[in-house]
Amino acid sequence: MKQSQSNPQMFTIDLSKIEGKGDFPCPSCGVTISPEDESDSVYSILETKVHDETLEELVIQCNKCGSKIRLTGFLPQN
Numbered sequence: 001m002k003q004s005q006s007n008p009q010m011f012t013i014d015l016s017k018i019e020g021k022g023d024f025p026c027p028s029c030g031v032t033i034s035p036e037d038e039s040d041s042v043y044s045i046l047e048t049k050v051h052d053e054t055l056e057e058l059v060i061q062c063n064k065c066g067s068k069i070r071l072t073g074f075l076p077q078n
């Protein structure tokens, strides 16, 4: 697999298949990404998709390597 700085890869992560609190390593650089971290220090949120007030999908960008990561499989809260 080649790395390309001008064309960051898009990854998809299904959070329903992740154990624990939902933390996962960036598929590209391995930095730990926590969906509950809203500080923007590790990643930036690019896009949110909400359906019937439930978060369905989140597209984030890793601030370390620039990869885009699509998060799916959000479980209903509350």
Ligand SMILES: [Zn+2]
Binding pocket: 026, 027, 028, 029, 030, 031, 062, 063, 064, 065, 066, 067
């Ligand atoms: Zn990364």
